[in-house]
Structures are given as C-alpha cells and as structure tokens.
Amino acid sequence: MSRLIRLIWVGWKFHVKTLTLSGFFILTSVLQPIIFATLAYLMFRAGTREGTLLYVALGAGMMGIWSSTLFGSGGAIQWQRWQGTLEYSIAVPPPLMLVILPLTLATSTIGLYSLTATLLWGKLFFDVPLDVAHPLAFLVALPATVVGLGLLGLVLASTFIMYRNANALSNLLEYPVWLITGLLVSLSLLPGWVGPISWVLAPTWGINALRESAIAGNAWPEIGMCLALAAVYLVIGHFTLQQFERLARDRATLSLT
Amino acid sequence: MRQNLRVFFVGGYLSYRALFNWMHWSYYIPTMLGAPIFQVLFFAYIGRYAKVRNDEFFVVGNAVQLSAMAGIYGMAMTVGGERWTQTLSQLMATPANRLPLFLGRALPLIANGIITSAFAFTVGWLLLDVSLSWSALPALAVVIAASAFACTSLGLLVGAMGLRVRDVFFLANFVVYALVLFCGVNIPLDALPGWMESVARALPLTHGIEAARAIADGASLAQVDYLVWTELAIGAAYAAGAFALFKLFELEGRRRASFESI
Numbered sequence: 001m002s003r004l005i006r007l008i009w010v011g012w013k014f015h016v017k018t019l020t021l022s023g024f025f026i027l028t029s030v031l032q033p034i035i036f037a038t039l040a041y042l043m044f045r046a047g048t049r050e051g052t053l054l055y056v057a058l059g060a061g062m063m064g065i066w067s068s069t070l071f072g073s074g075g076a077i078q079w080q081r082w083q084g085t086l087e088y089s090i091a092v093p094p095p096l097m098l099v100i101l102p103l104t105l106a107t108s109t110i111g112l113y114s115l116t117a118t119l120l121w122g123k124l125f126f127d128v129p130l131d132v133a134h135p136l137a138f139l140v141a142l143p144a145t146v147v148g149l150g151l152l153g154l155v156l157a158s159t160f161i162m163y164r165n166a167n168a169l170s171n172l173l174e175y176p177v178w179l180i181t182g183l184l185v186s187l188s189l190l191p192g193w194v195g196p197i198s199w200v201l202a203p204t205w206g207i208n209a210l211r212e213s214a215i216a217g218n219a220w221p222e223i224g225m226c227l228a229l230a231a232v233y234l235v236i237g238h239f240t241l242q243q244f245e246r247l248a249r250d251r252a253t254l255s256l257t
Numbered sequence: 258m259r260q261n262l263r264v265f266f267v268g269g270y271l272s273y274r275a276l277f278n279w280m281h282w283s284y285y286i287p288t289m290l291g292a293p294i295f296q297v298l299f300f301a302y303i304g305r306y307a308k309v310r311n312d313e314f315f316v317v318g319n320a321v322q323l324s325a326m327a328g329i330y331g332m333a334m335t336v337g338g339e340r341w342t343q344t345l346s347q348l349m350a351t352p353a354n355r356l357p358l359f360l361g362r363a364l365p366l367i368a369n370g371i372i373t374s375a376f377a378f379t380v381g382w383l384l385l386d387v388s389l390s391w392s393a394l395p396a397l398a399v400v401i402a403a404s405a406f407a408c409t410s411l412g413l414l415v416g417a418m419g420l421r422v423r424d425v426f427f428l429a430n431f432v433v434y435a436l437v438l439f440c441g442v443n444i445p446l447d448a449l450p451g452w453m454e455s456v457a458r459a460l461p462l463t464h465g466i467e468a469a470r471a472i473a474d475g476a477s478l479a480q481v482d483y484l485v486w487t488e489l490a491i492g493a494a495y496a497a498g499a500f501a502l503f504k505l506f507e508l509e510g511r512r513r514a515s516f517e518s519i
Binding site: 023024027028031032035036038039040042043044045046047048049168169171172174175176178179184185186189190 | 283284287288291292295296298299302303304305306307308309424426427430431434435437438443444445448449
C-alpha cells in the first residue's frame with residue numbers, strides 16, 4: 001500500500017514539475033482562461049442578468065481546469081507516442097493505471113493555475129468580490145474537484161492509447177463539457193435530456209461545490225458526489241485501460257504516430 | 258509561370274492533405290465540424306442566460322468567426338508541421354517562388370473556412386432560434402469568403418512567425434482567442450472598452466461580422482459593401498505584411514541556422 005501511494009505521489013510531483021516547466025502549457029493554462037473569463041465578464045456586464053461576477057469567475061476558472069485536464073491527459077499520451085516512450089511506459093512493472101493516474105491528476109492540478117488566474121484577473125480588472133462564504137468547504141472542494149477531474153482524465157487517457165487520432169476528441173470535447181456541466185450557463189436553460197448526462201460528469205459537481213462554498217449554501221453533498229464519481233471513474237479507467245492496453249498490444253498500434 | 262501555377266495548385270493541395278494526417282475523416286470531422294457546433298451552442302446559451310442578445314447575434318458572429326479557424330491554425334501548422342517533421346530546411350532550399358508556395362497553401366484553407374462557416378450557419382439555423390431568408394444567402398456567402406480570406410491572411414502572418422519562433426501553435430491559439438474576444442463575435446462592439454474597439458477595427462473579422470449581421474437583418478450587399486471592402490483591404494494588408502515577414506525570417510533562418518530547432 002505504501003509503495004502504491006509513493007508511486008502516485010512521486011509520479012504526481014514529477015508531472016506537476018514537468019508541466020510547470022512547459023511554457024506552452026502554463027501559458028495556455030493561464031492565458032486562455034483569462035481570455036475566456038474576460039469574454040464572460042464582458043458578456044455578463046453587457047447583459048441584463050443580475051448576480052455576482054464571482055459566479056462567472058469560478059465558472060471560467062473551471063473551464064480552464066477542464067481544458068488543462070482534457071488536453072494535458074490526451075496530449076501527454078500523444079507526446080509519449082511521438083517520443084517513442086509509450087511502449088516503455090507500458091512495459092514497466094507497475095500496472096499502467098499507476099503510471100497514467102499521476103499524470104492525469106497532475107494535469108487537473110495544473111488547472112488550478114487557471115482558477116487562480118481568473119479569480120485574480122476578475123478582482124483586479126472587474127471588481128469581482130473574492131469573499132468566500134465557507135472557506136473550509138472551499139478548501140476541501142478544490143482538491144475534491146481536482147481528483148474528480150483527474151480521474152475523468154484517466155478514462156479519457158485510456159482512449160488515447162488505443163487510437164492515434166484520439167486527440168481529435170480533445171478538440172471536440174472542450175465546448176460541450178463547458179456547456180452541459182453548467183460552468184457559465186444554468187442547466188435549467190438546457191433541454192431536459194442534458195441533465196442526466198451532466199450528473200455523471202465531475203465538473204458539474206465540482207463547480208457546484210465551489211459555488212456553494214464560495215457564494216452561499218451547503219457544498220458538502222456536491223463534494224461527496226465529486227468524490228463518489230471519482231471512485232466510479234477509477235473503476236471504469238482501470239477496466240478500459242486494461243482492455244485498450246491489451247488491444248493496442250494485439251494490434252501493435254502503440255508506436256503508430 | 259507554369260511552374261508557379263503548379264507549385265500554387267499541386268503544392269497547396271498536397272500540403273493541405275498532409276495537414277490532417279492525410280485527411281483522415283476521424284480527425285477532420287471532430288475538429289473542423291464537431292467543435293464548431295458546440296462553440297455556436299455554447300455562446301448562444303451564454304447569451305440567453307446573460308440576456309445579452311438573441312440567438313441570431315451569436316450564430317452569425319460565431320459562424321463568421323469560425324471561418325478563421327482553418328486559416329489561422331492551418332497556416333500555423335503548415336510551417337510548424339514542416340519544422341516538426343524536420344522538412345522546413347528542405348522547403349527553404351527549394352528554388353520555388355515563395356509567393357505561390359505559401360499562397361497555394363492558403364487557398365484550400367480559405368475554402369475550408371467557408372465550409373466550416375456554412376456548416377455553423379446551418380447548425381445554428383437548425384438548432385437555435387434563427388431565421389435567415391434565402392435571399393440573404395448569396396450576400397452572406399460573399400461576406401464569409403471575404404472574412405475567410407482576411408483571416409487566412411492573418412494566418413499567413415502567424416505562419417511567417419513560425420519561421421522565427423519555435424512554438425507557433427501557442428501564437429495561433431492566442432490569435433484565435435484574441436479574435437473571439439476583440440472582434441464583436443459575442444459581445445456588441447459598443448459594449449467593449451474604447452481601446453478594445455479600436456484594436457478590433459484593425460483586425461480581420463470585425464467588419465465581416467458587422468456586414469453579416471446587417472445582411473441577416475435584411476440589408477443588401479450594396480448597403481454593406483464598404484464593410485466588405487474594408488475587410489478585404491485588411492486581409493490584403495496582412496497578406497503583404499506576411500509576405501515581407503516570410504522573406505525577412507527566411508534570411509534570418511538561414512543566417513542563424515534555426516530552421517531545424519524544435
């Protein structure tokens with residue numbers, strides 16, 4: 001057990017450091033959310049809906065966490081494939097999941113730069129109030145959200161091992177998840193059938209947890225849902241990684257670029 | 258002349274196919290057609306929620322903006338991809354005239370931009386509350402073509418920067434997002450701070466989107482022709498700047514031996 005925790009901890013630290021040293025990744029994690037946050041602030045200012053801009057700031061930050069997870073998890077697998085190191089990652093003694101999991105957790109952790117950037121940007125240039133109603137719940141909601149998204153990234157990453165064009169999925173999945181998880185739009189505006197889809201996505205519960213704790217309300221049920229979904233993703237990720245790894249070995253597609 | 262035409266058409270076609278890993282549908286459809294659907298829906302729903310403007314405002318703005326995607330990312334990838342596959346030096350060593358070489362690569366991207374934009378309009382019309390009259394379509398097509406040209410010219414400029422900087426994809430991302438923010442795609446221009454509106458007036462898309470919105474509201478092409486000409490002039494200016502930068506950075510790249518650095 002201690003070896004398992006050590007492997008995840010060391011892997012997570014390594015990937016967080018590596019990603020932090022990537023100028024492209026950091027700039028994308030900070031600049032893109034700031035641009036989208038500015039867009040959102042200006043849109044809500046131009047509109048007539050009343051409410052706090054903190055709602056928008058948290059949503060825009062969460063958009064960055066999702067983008068970071070989506071492109072980071074998939075991009076890293078693709079990068080390893082390009083570098084020719086994917087086969088080695090799979091051939092090492094620990095199970096593949098323990099190799100990939102720290103990476104996907106690290107990409108969602110890096111997304112916290114996005115949240116920080118959008119909150120500070122909002123405070124500095126748009127007078128967004130940063131008073132958190134329940135600081136303890138907010139501090140717990142942050143890592144719960146990161147874990148939820150990181151494990152969702154694990155499920156996504158498994159598909160990237162199998163298909164060499166799977167990174168096209170990253171391009172496809174950014175906007176729809178922003179939309180159907182209610183990051184900037186109330187879910188009540190969307191068609192009814194969207195609801196059940198949003199419930200199985202961690203960003204829905206993550207953003208609700210952050211908003212409930214920051215603005216007002218009880219965030220603990222949402223935090224619990226985020227962690228419960230993380231556990232489900234872990235099981236699904238474990239299964240899909242095993243299957244896709246076996247198929248990729250059978251078809252010898254690991255090194256295809 | 259014949260050689261230049263061959264470089265322009267055949268070279269442009271081959272380069273375009275190479276862009277998408279030999280144009281595999283599994284890459285093309287999610288990226289060029291799938292993502293735009295959700296971009297249009299995302300902003301239209303924010304518009305509804307924030308009570309900014311109606312669906313038509315967002316469908317027209319985003320559909321015209323999507324004509325930029327192929328031109329800017331495509332041109333960035335054209336040069337960035339050559340660098341990544343270590344073929345940029347060979348490309349720069351060819352005796353081919355640089356004007357048809359790079360303009361040939363831009364032409365399919367303009368066509369691609371028009372297709373993406375038309376697709377986004379169709380999706381918006383099908384899924385959202387948008388009513389466009391059939392008689393407006395030819396004028397809209399002209400505006401979209403003008404915007405696709407102007408944006409691809411900006412893409413040429415980004416591509417030219419790719420001869421100098423190692424990570425041109427970051428620059429391409431930044432430019433596309435800046436266009437979304439500045440050009441009145443999702444925010445009325447009069448709701449932007451003054452300096453942002455001034456910047457927007459010097460960028461492609463701004464005038465194209467303004468013209469497209471006017472046409473969607475019933476204006477004729479003749480009534481907005483000054484906006485279309487302005488869009489084309491901005492595109493021509495960026496294309497000229499891009500060509501100058503291509504020449505400059507090619508010389509610089511040779512002097513610094515930097516074509517192969519990744």
